[in-house]
Amino acid sequence: MATSRKLITLDEFTIQQTREFPKATGELSALLRDISLACKLINKQVNKAGLVDIIGKFGATNVQGEEQMKLDVYADEALINVLRNSNDCAGIGSEENDNFIAFEDEYSVNSKYVVLFDPLDGSSNIDVNASIGTIFAIYRRVSPLGQPCTKEDFLQPGNKLMAAGYVIYGSSTMLVYATRLGTNGFTLEPSIGEFCLSHPQMKCAEKGKIYSINQGNSRHYEKGMLDFLDHCMEINKEEGRPYSHRYIGSMVADLHRTLIKGGVFMYPGDKKSPNGKLRLLYECNPMSFIIEAAGGLSTDGHGRVLDIQPTELHQRVPIFIGSKDMVNKVLEYIGASETVAE
Numbered sequence: 001m002a003t004s005r006k007l008i009t010l011d012e013f014t015i016q017q018t019r020e021f022p023k024a025t026g027e028l029s030a031l032l033r034d035i036s037l038a039c040k041l042i043n044k045q046v047n048k049a050g051l052v053d054i055i056g057k058f059g060a061t062n063v064q065g066e067e068q069m070k071l072d073v074y075a076d077e078a079l080i081n082v083l084r085n086s087n088d089c090a091g092i093g094s095e096e097n098d099n100f101i102a103f104e105d106e107y108s109v110n111s112k113y114v115v116l117f118d119p120l121d122g123s124s125n126i127d128v129n130a131s132i133g134t135i136f137a138i139y140r141r142v143s144p145l146g147q148p149c150t151k152e153d154f155l156q157p158g159n160k161l162m163a164a165g166y167v168i169y170g171s172s173t174m175l176v177y178a179t180r181l182g183t184n185g186f187t188l189e190p191s192i193g194e195f196c197l198s199h200p201q202m203k204c205a206e207k208g209k210i211y212s213i214n215q216g217n218s219r220h221y222e223k224g225m226l227d228f229l230d231h232c233m234e235i236n237k238e239e240g241r242p243y244s245h246r247y248i249g250s251m252v253a254d255l256h257r258t259l260i261k262g263g264v265f266m267y268p269g270d271k272k273s274p275n276g277k278l279r280l281l282y283e284c285n286p287m288s289f290i291i292e293a294a295g296g297l298s299t300d301g302h303g304r305v306l307d308i309q310p311t312e313l314h315q316r317v318p319i320f321i322g323s324k325d326m327v328n329k330v331l332e333y334i335g336a337s338e339t340v341a342e
């Protein structure tokens with residue numbers, strides 16, 4: 001029988017954390033509260049998607065040529081409206097908007113932080129009721145306060161992130177976020193409408209047994225990548241069986257599983273798409289920050305994803321992320337093939 005325990009809300013938790021930083025002003029916690037409010041609004045629509053006019057295509061394409069879903073646009077607007085009116089955010093960058101948006105009102109120009117987000121991740125899963133999510137990344141500005149923020153505030157490497165997180169709209173709704181103090185998970189308690197601490201100090205297992213990749217693309221893969229997949233399908237000496245393959249097709253859901261159960265999630269570059277599919281600023285950087293803060297690894301095949309110097313809002317990078325042992329094993333294989341290939 002489920003026993004009730006003292007619930008620690010997201011607010012209480014962030015206030016406790018600010019005590020660890022004597023100079024903290026509470027602005028970052030306030031921003032996190034704003035983002036969680038927008039995600040509660042999105043969650044309400046997601047939960048009853050079949051009953052409200054939010055299923056299906058919106059009838060427009062975004063700057064990346066992807067057909068926008070109604071929920072992509074709803075989620076984007078919900079986040080922009082909450083952040084624009086919050087006085088805690090100087091500007092945003094979003095998957096669904098061509099360019100960065102600087103908020104120019106007298107309060108926002110004095111805000112220290114900018115936010116990048118993927119308002120709705122896993123769009124191809126919206127209509128089939130599989131887990132989807134929202135991903136966000138928070139940077140401290142480098143441009144002077146008192147003026148509108150600039151693109152330099154957004155084009156910072158991931159190792160400069162102040163915080164990053166995601167909300168997964170699944171069997172339960174969870175918010176997982178990371179700072180340099182670690183990665184923590186909060187579950188939405190519907191009866192009080194608050195995210196409450198449910199997964200303190202999350203750790204990504206060093207050793208994994210699950211590999212996650214869209215094998216439908218494998219005809220475009222380099223030899224090293226194909227060899228690694230063969231390795232995963234071989235009888236593993238330690239396990240006495242092959243690794244398990246899991247792929248939901250929503251980065252948030254595939255990485256939430258990887259964070260909790262270990263394993264490796266991969267979206268490699270290939271002969272058709274040398275930079276893969278996933279976007280550096282609002283998918284790969286925030287997820288890499290969260291997994292690394294939980295003890296995992298994230299690489300583009302050459303170095304840490306978090307050390308990449310961004311150049312554009314919607315640039316894509318290959319990603320191999322998750323348990324240390326499996327990410328290093330992928331590197332061994334893809335490193336090897338290039339040498340062999342030559």
Ligand SMILES: O=P(O)(O)OC[C@H]1O[C@](O)(COP(=O)(O)O)[C@@H](O)[C@@H]1O
Pocket residue numbers: 066095118120121122123124214249250251252277
């Ligand atoms: O269908 P594919 O090629 O496997 O791609 C799935 C990937 O694309 C995404 O859906 C892209 O994100 P969006 O849904 O936010 O555009 C990821 O969530 C997922 O990991």
Ligand SMILES: [Mg+2]
Pocket residue numbers: 118120121122251283
């Ligand atoms: Mg996405």
Ligand SMILES: [Mg+2]
Pocket residue numbers: 072095118119120121122123
């Ligand atoms: Mg998206």
